[in-house]
Every structure is written in C-alpha cells, then in structure tokens.
Amino acid sequence: MYFDPVEALDRPALERLQTERxxxxxxxxxxxxxxxxxxxxLNIDDIRTPDDITSLPFTTKDDLRSxxxxxxxxxxxxxxxxxxxxxxxxxxxxxxxxxxxxxDAWADLMARSMYACGCRKTDxxxxxxxxxxxxxxxxxxxxxxxxxxxxxxxxxxxxxxxIKLIRDFKVTVMHIIPSFALYFAQKVxxxxxxxxxxxxxxxxxxxxxxxxxxxxxxEEMMHIKAYNSYGLSEMNGPGVAFECEHQTGMHLWExxxxxxxxxxxxxxxxxxxxxxxxxxxxxxxxxxPIIRYxxxxxxxxxxxxxxxxxxxxxxxxxxxxxxDMIILKGVNIYPMQIEHCLMAMPEVGQNxxxxxxxxxxxxxxxxxxEIKDEFFVEDMRSLQALQKRIAKNLCNEILLTPRxxxxxHDSIPKTEGKAVRVVDNRSKE
Amino acid sequence: MYFDPVEALDRPALERLQTERxxxxxxxxxxxxxxxxxxxxLNIDDIRTPDDITSLPFTTKDDLRSxxxxxxxxxxxxxxxxxxxxxxxxxxxxxxxxxxxxxDAWADLMARSMYACGCRKTDxxxxxxxxxxxxxxxxxxxxxxxxxxxxxxxxxxxxxxxIKLIRDFKVTVMHIIPSFALYFAQKVxxxxxxxxxxxxxxxxxxxxxxxxxxxxxxEEMMHIKAYNSYGLSEMNGPGVAFECEHQTGMHLWExxxxxxxxxxxxxxxxxxxxxxxxxxxxxxxxxxPIIRYxxxxxxxxxxxxxxxxxxxxxxxxxxxxxxDMIILKGVNIYPMQIEHCLMAMPEVGQNxxxxxxxxxxxxxxxxxxEIKDEFFVEDMRSLQALQKRIAKNLCNEILLTPRxxxxxHDSIPKTEGKAVRVVDNRSKE
Ligand SMILES: [Zn+2]
Ligand SMILES: [Zn+2]
Numbered sequence: 072m073y074f075d076p077v078e079a080l081d082r083p084a085l086e087r088l089q090t091e092r093x094x095x096x097x098x099x100x101x102x103x104x105x106x107x108x109x110x111x112x113l114n115i116d117d118i119r120t121p122d123d124i125t126s127l128p129f130t131t132k133d134d135l136r137s138x139x140x141x142x143x144x145x146x147x148x149x150x151x152x153x154x155x156x157x158x159x160x161x162x163x164x165x166x167x168x169x170x171x172x173x174x175d176a177w178a179d180l181m182a183r184s185m186y187a188c189g190c191r192k193t194d195x196x197x198x199x200x201x202x203x204x205x206x207x208x209x210x211x212x213x214x215x216x217x218x219x220x221x222x223x224x225x226x227x228x229x230x231x232x233x234i235k236l237i238r239d240f241k242v243t244v245m246h247i248i249p250s251f252a253l254y255f256a257q258k259v260x261x262x263x264x265x266x267x268x269x270x271x272x273x274x275x276x277x278x279x280x281x282x283x284x285x286x287x288x289x290e291e292m293m294h295i296k297a298y299n300s301y302g303l304s305e306m307n308g309p310g311v312a313f314e315c316e317h318q319t320g321m322h323l324w325e326x327x328x329x330x331x332x333x334x335x336x337x338x339x340x341x342x343x344x345x346x347x348x349x350x351x352x353x354x355x356x357x358x359x360p361i362i363r364y365x366x367x368x369x370x371x372x373x374x375x376x377x378x379x380x381x382x383x384x385x386x387x388x389x390x391x392x393x394x395d396m397i398i399l400k401g402v403n404i405y406p407m408q409i410e411h412c413l414m415a416m417p418e419v420g421q422n423x424x425x426x427x428x429x430x431x432x433x434x435x436x437x438x439x440x441e442i443k444d445e446f447f448v449e450d451m452r453s454l455q456a457l458q459k460r461i462a463k464n465l466c467n468e469i470l471l472t473p474r475x476x477x478x479x480h481d482s483i484p485k486t487e488g489k490a491v492r493v494v495d496n497r498s499k500e
Numbered sequence: 501m502y503f504d505p506v507e508a509l510d511r512p513a514l515e516r517l518q519t520e521r522x523x524x525x526x527x528x529x530x531x532x533x534x535x536x537x538x539x540x541x542l543n544i545d546d547i548r549t550p551d552d553i554t555s556l557p558f559t560t561k562d563d564l565r566s567x568x569x570x571x572x573x574x575x576x577x578x579x580x581x582x583x584x585x586x587x588x589x590x591x592x593x594x595x596x597x598x599x600x601x602x603x604d605a606w607a608d609l610m611a612r613s614m615y616a617c618g619c620r621k622t623d624x625x626x627x628x629x630x631x632x633x634x635x636x637x638x639x640x641x642x643x644x645x646x647x648x649x650x651x652x653x654x655x656x657x658x659x660x661x662x663i664k665l666i667r668d669f670k671v672t673v674m675h676i677i678p679s680f681a682l683y684f685a686q687k688v689x690x691x692x693x694x695x696x697x698x699x700x701x702x703x704x705x706x707x708x709x710x711x712x713x714x715x716x717x718x719e720e721m722m723h724i725k726a727y728n729s730y731g732l733s734e735m736n737g738p739g740v741a742f743e744c745e746h747q748t749g750m751h752l753w754e755x756x757x758x759x760x761x762x763x764x765x766x767x768x769x770x771x772x773x774x775x776x777x778x779x780x781x782x783x784x785x786x787x788x789p790i791i792r793y794x795x796x797x798x799x800x801x802x803x804x805x806x807x808x809x810x811x812x813x814x815x816x817x818x819x820x821x822x823x824d825m826i827i828l829k830g831v832n833i834y835p836m837q838i839e840h841c842l843m844a845m846p847e848v849g850q851n852x853x854x855x856x857x858x859x860x861x862x863x864x865x866x867x868x869x870e871i872k873d874e875f876f877v878e879d880m881r882s883l884q885a886l887q888k889r890i891a892k893n894l895c896n897e898i899l900l901t902p903r904x905x906x907x908x909h910d911s912i913p914k915t916e917g918k919a920v921r922v923v924d925n926r927s928k929e
Binding site for chain 1: 568569577578580581582583584585593595597600603621622624630631632633637638641644645648649650651652653654655664665668669
C-alpha cells in the first residue's frame with residue numbers, strides 16, 4: 072500500500088520522530104562553520120517538540136551564498152560524493168553537497184514519491200529532463216532505479232527519438248516539463264499517432280510552476296494522469312512533496328523535513344490554512360543539514376486528511392514567490408489570491424491587471440478586469456452589479472476593497488513571456 | 501595498491517575464474533530467446549578452459565538488431581532498471597538492459613579503472629560528458645561516486661561555467677572528450693588563467709579514438725596526465741579497459757570479460773601480438789550476457805607484464821574499424837598499419853593516400869605520400885632512394901610491395917571532417 076510504512080505513521084509518533092531527528096540534525100549541524108557560530112548557545116535539550124524549532128534562527132539564500140563553497144559542511148569535503156550547484160557564471164552560486172548516505176536517503180524519498188502516485192517496479196520510466204547540475208534529472212533517475220522501474224535516461228530534446236523510445240519500450244511513466252508536455256502531445260499527433268494509443272499512463276510534471284488548468288489540459292491532450300511535485304535543490308531536489316493518486320495537494324514528507332508556513336514580513340507562523348512562505352528544515356541530511364530555510368515559495372497547508380491514508384500533511388501548489396507579496400495599508404496580499412478569486416467567477420476573462428496608486432495621503436489598489444464578450448452587455452446596471460460583486464469577492468479574500476474597473480476582452484496589453492500582473496505606481500516618499 | 505585484489509590475481513587463478521564465470525554466463529544466457537536457440541545443443545561441461553570459448557558462435561551487431569528490443573533478455577523486463585540505446589531515429593537501434601546487479605558490477609569496474617590511473621576518494625571529479633542514453637556520462641558518474649570522489653555532474657557545454665566550477669571546487673580529475681580538451685585549454689587561457697595553475701592533475705579521455713600525439717599534446721597544453729580508456733555500450737559502456745599510471749596500454753578487466761583478437765575474415769585467432777578484431781564475452785552480466793561479440797574494433801594484445809603488477813592483459817589503443825580492412829591478393833591490410841609505418845619516417849609529411857587499382861588481371865596498391873619540404877630536394881637520386889626505402893618498410897609491415905609516389909606538401913586534397921585515406925578503384929568483376 073505504501074512504499075515505506077512511515078508514510079502512514081500516526082501523528083504523535085511522527086512528531087516524536089521529527090523531534091528526535093531535529094535534535095540529531097542540530098547536533099550534526101553545529102559541526103559546520105556556519106551553524107557552529109549561528110547555533111552557539113543552543114541547548115538541544117530545550118528542543119522537546121517539533122514546534123520548538125521556532126526558537127531557532129532562519130537560514131536564507133544569502134546565508135548559503137555567503138558560505139560558498141564549504142562553510143555549510145559538517146565533515147571533510149572528501150566524505151562527499153556529489154555536488155549540485157545553481158547555474159550562472161556571474162554572482163556567487165549556491166552549492167549543495169551530498170554524502171553517499173544523503174544520496175541514498177534522497178533516492179528513497181524520490182522512490183516513495185513516485186510510488187505514491189501509482190508507479191511500480193513493472194513500469195518503464197522515460198526521463199525527459201536534462202541531467203547535469205540541475206537536480207531534476209539525476210533526482211528522478213536515482214529514485215526510478217531505486218523503485219525498480221526500467222529507467223530510460225532519454226534527457227531533453229530530440230522529440231522524434233523520444234516518441235520512438237516511448238513506443239518501442241512501452242513507456243508507462245514520463246518525467247516531462249509541463250511547458251513541454253503540450254508541445255510534445257502536438258508532435259506525437261504530427262508524427263501520425265493518436266495520444267490515446269500511446270502506452271503511457273502517468274506523467275510526472277514538477278520542475279516548474281503551472282496551474283491546475285494546465286495540468287488538466289495536459290491530461291486531456293495526452294490521455295494521461297499528471298502528478299504535481301515540489302522540490303528545490305537546497306532540500307535535495309525533487310522528492311520533497313508529491314501528489315498521491317488522489318491529486319489533492321502534495322504530501323510533504325514530514326519524517327524527512329519539518330515544514331512551516333510563515334508571514335514573510337513578520338517571520339511568524341500564519342494561521343492554519345493561510346498562504347505564506349514555506350520554511351523547511353532537513354531531518355535526515357547528514358552532510359549539509361539546513362535549518363529553517365526560507366524557500367521564498369508561497370503555499371498553504373491543506374486542511375483535513377487525505378483519502379489515501381498517508382498522515383503527512385499536504386501543501387497546495389506553489390502560489391508564487393514571497394518576493395511578489397504586496398503590502399498595502401499594513402495588509403499582506405499575494406497576487407495569486409486575487410487571481411484565484413477572479414478566475415472563480417464565470418464572467419471574468421483571461422486577463423487582469425493590479426495597479427497600486429497613491430491618492431492624496433493614502434495608497435489604493437485598482438484592479439482592471441477583462442470581462443468575457445457574452446457578459447459585456449450594454450446594460451449599465453448589470454455591469455455595475457458585476458463590478459460590485461467582484462469588489463466584494465476580492466474584499467472577502469484580501470480584506471480590503473479595491474477599485475474595480477471592467478474592461479473588454481483584449482483591452483489589457485499582453486507582454487511576451489511572463490505576464491505583468493502588478494504595476495506599482497505608489498509615490499515612494 | 502589495487503581497488504580490487506582480483507586485478508593482480510595470478511594467471512592460472514584468473515583463468516579458473518574465467519572458466520567458472522563463462523560456464524555460469526552460458527547457463528544464464530541460454531534462458532534468453534536468442535541464445536536459447538543459438539546455444540541449443542551446447543554441453544556446458546565441454547567448457548573446461550577459457551580457450552574452449554572458440555567452439556561457440558559469434559554474436560554480431562546485426563544479431564542485436566534482430567533481437568530488438570527484448571530478444572536478448574534472460575529475465576522478465578520488470579527485473580531491469582536501466583536501458584541504454586544507440587541513437588538514431590531511422591533503422592533499428594540496439595538496446596542494452598541492466599539489472600541493479602549489472603549496474604553495481606559496472607560501477608565497480610569503472611571505479612577500479614579510475615583508481616588504476618591514480619584517482620582516489622579525496623579527488624574531485626568534474627564530468628564534462630553529456631549524460632543521457634550515451635553510456636559515457638552515467639558510466640563515469642556512477643563509478644566516480646562508487647570510488648567516493650566528489651562528483652560534479654557538469655555535463656557538456658558552457659565552457660565559462662566549467663572553468664568556474666573547476667576553480668571554485670578545486671577539481672583534480674576531469675572526464676573530457678579528447679577533441680574538446682585542446683579547445684578547452686585554449687579557452688582557459690583566453691579567460692586569463694594559466695593552465696599550469698589549474699587544480700587539475702588527471703584527465704580521463706576515452707569516448708572517441710585519438711592518437712598518442714593528441715594525448716601528449718593535451719598533456720602539454722593542460723599540464724595534466726591524460727589516461728586512455730576503452731568501452732562500448734554492448735559491454736556496459738566505459739570501464740572495459742583502462743590505462744594504469746604507467747600509460748602503457750589499457751588493462752582489459754579479464755575477470756569481467758573474455759577478450760579475443762581474431763582475423764575478421766577467417767574468424768580465427770591472430771598470432772600473439774598481431775592486430776585484429778577485438779571479440780568480447782561478458783562474464784559478470786546477469787541480465788543480458790553477450791557471447792563472443794564482434795566489436796569491429798581493431799587492436800592487439802601488448803606483450804609482457806606491466807610494471808604496476810596487474811595481471812590483466814593490456815590492449816593497444818584502437819587502430820580503426822575492422823570494416824576498414826583491405827583485402828589485396830589474399831592479404832589482410834589495415835590502413836592504420838600503413839599510417840604507423842609512414843609516420844615513423846621523419847621525411848614523411850602529414851598526409852597520404854592509398855589507392856587500389858586493377859592493372860590487367862591483377863590488383864595493385866598505390867600509396868601517394870607527402871614529403872616534408874626540407875626533404876623534397878631536386879636531387880633525383882636521393883628522392884628515388886627515399887621512395888625505395890618507404891616501399892621496403894611498407895612491405896615489411898603489410899607483406900606486399902605497393903607502388904610509392906612521392907608528392908610535395910599539400911598536394912593531396914584535404915577533405916572536411918574525417919580524412920579519406922583509401923580510394924578503391926578496383927574493377928568489380
Ligand atoms: Zn494522499
Ligand atoms: Zn599497469
């Protein structure tokens with residue numbers, strides 16, 4: 072039923088395991104130059120529950136940069152067997168080092184993740200991700216072999232060969248970047264095949280943020296079940312959180328990580344179920360543990376229990392970066408909250424724009440919203456009613472009332488690449 | 501001293517080990533559809549020494565193609581965890597399947613190989629080879645981790661980032677394609693660094709054929725020791741044969757393979773020390789054993805014992821492909837024999853051309869040879885003497901006397917890419 076019985080451990084036992092591992096992690100971490108100093112004075116006996124982690128300082132990306140290359144290591148460099156580094160030839164990169172034990176633990180987490188969404192040793196996995204310094208390629212590869220799947224290290228590119236391999240070896244599981252999946256489905260048809268006749272049944276689509284709509288479209292076009300995942304190289308790489316077969320959020324493996332969700336401004340925990348910045352602590356990494364890492368990724372814990380029986384909490388798909396947060400009149404607002412609210416209304420079209428302005432002494436939010444043609448009628452009263460309804464829904468979500476302007480389809484200029492959703496025109500005094 | 505004591509096993513014990521493993525391999529192989537039929541009627545008790553392998557049939561690349569994809573497998577596909585396939589979207593590819601046990605054995609051979617040329621767990625290895633379906637990337641990667649080196653999966657490309665990684669992490673061992681190494685050394689200098697100041701000390705330069713001169717040039721320009729290796733995906737990938745620190749030929753790991761060198765026309769073993777086609781049999785592969793595989797690669801066993809104490813025989817660097825063999829008047833000639841003979845003479849320039857022609861009822865070989873300017877004098881008698889000397893040296897090597905024509909520097913047209921060395925103008929009756 073589960074790859075590892077720990078996935079269904081009851082919460083009290085899971086929390087005892089977390090506490091024990093947190094204490095061990097802190098003892099190990101203190102051997103590194105960075106934490107040796109940062110944690111000086113910490114009495115490990117004061118850590119009695121996972122919640123006691125809140126007494127510890129955060130670790131940021133800048134901390135990792137400042138310790139490049141060896142400042143985070145708890146043992147001599149010769150005891151490490153793998154290094155992944157962020158790309159970029161300018162600026163200070165970050166480097167993550169792994170012992171053999173760390174690689175084994177990571178492969179186990181990755182295998183468990185793929186098992187959770189239905190992968191079995193009888194499956195054939197085609198890894199269509201680039202290998203190399205990026206953790207996605209080797210992470211999936213090692214996990215797939217650990218699970219016992221026949222693993223095809225196809226790498227990125229060469230669409231025709233990918234299709235031939237999938238057909239020749241009856242590939243049932245694909246690791247594919249979501250933005251490539253739709254293009255790939257199109258190519259399969261251009262080669263004269265019906266996506267419904269392909270042998271695949273599962274697509275693993277992590278590695279880049281995507282919407283629920285994109286997932287459903289991939290599933291429809293490819294005739295496949297697509298599962299979302301979350302990972303970051305600071306926490307090993309992929310295999311941090313993964314959807315089970317129910318596709319209702321990603322189980323975050325709490326025997327291997329302590330996850331917190333904080334208000335990125337105050338550093339305090341948000342209320343249960345609220346969106347905030349994910350903060351993570353490794354519990355099983357021996358070579359380079361990281362304590363309370365500020366991921367800058369926004370998400371929330373999903374309430375309730377999952378039907379699969381796994382007890383590890385689920386996080387929602389990533390709703391943006393903490394750096395995107397808007398602070399208006401002392402209230403924290405994430406653009407994604409506004410998007411969710413707008414997209415839930417059938418009258419709203421594809422595009423919207425948030426503008427922040429200063430009027431007199433106070434800052435205001437204006438939201439320009441495209442309305443679908445069939446709702447953009449000439450009846451002024453119903454348009455005004457819609458406008459009011461949108462403002463009210465937004466107020467329920469973000470706790471202040473923006474000025475809403477309704478515009479016609481295609482009125483908001485489109486930009487190449489990532490859409491610009493927020494324009495900040497506030498006076499900077 | 502050795503990664504595995506088996507490397508220095510005395511010959512009688514090594515041959516007993518080979519016999520035992522050959523018998524086991526044959527028993528396993530017979531479970532595959534292909535060998536079940538091919539080896540029907542074989543009595544394994546007839547195999548009493550490694551030499552008894554000569555009673556078995558060869559396996560060719562065409563055999564592998566005809567069995568694509570599953571005909572060579574000795575167990576159900578779900579017991580395999582890795583697949584490597586030859587590239588190409590047209591024609592039938594070949595596919596090699598690995599069980600977890602096969603991957604472990606391969607990683608051990610690869611680790612042993614790198615240890616033999618001086619790599620230790622204290623080293624930092626940068627793998628500058630592409631990963632994916634090509635066995636070179638993952639083969640080196642797994643072996644490096646097995647040996648305990650800090651392994652940087654840099655992959656191919658991005659020269660600037662490669663240089664930064666090498667400097668930041670004090671890389672001591674590089675896996676680099678020989679044709680890229682000289683370009684890379686140049687780039688290092690263009691970035692303002694002295695190759696003598698780089699932290700590296702070892703380059704592993706297998707993956708493509710190259711001459712001894714190219715190796716020496718790489719060593720000189722990079723201030724590094726460069727070690728040659730041999731492998732092919734049908735025999736796992738890299739790690740089949742590897743140079744030790746003495747750089748006097750590549751030890752072929754005879755506890756894992758039986759190697760033979762045959763006359764590609766007759767299939768008979770050549771005399772000790774003669775060049776011929778390398779034929780290989782796996783001794784430790786459990787999932788997809790291959791018996792007497794015709795590699796088409798030309799080499800010879802090197803005579804004598806290596807100063808390192810390893811008892812496994814050494815092969816010479818690959819001297820071309822069996823398909824390049826010329827048959828003239830019943831004699832087998834390899835273009836590489838002619839090249840070696842010519843390049844040993846100080847008067848001979850860079851280029852030469854072999855032409856095969858029919859004159860009357862008999863076929864002849866003409867060899868056009870570029871002579872260095874300083875030897876291309878107007879003294880007819882000394883030129884004639886040189887011409888005779890070349891013809892005589894060639895006759896000693898290839899056992900027939902070609903017609904030799906001396907030409908000036910740059911007289912032979914150069915071609916883009918691989919040089920054309922042989923032109924066959926014989927009448928095809
Ligand atoms: Zn679940
Ligand atoms: Zn040796």
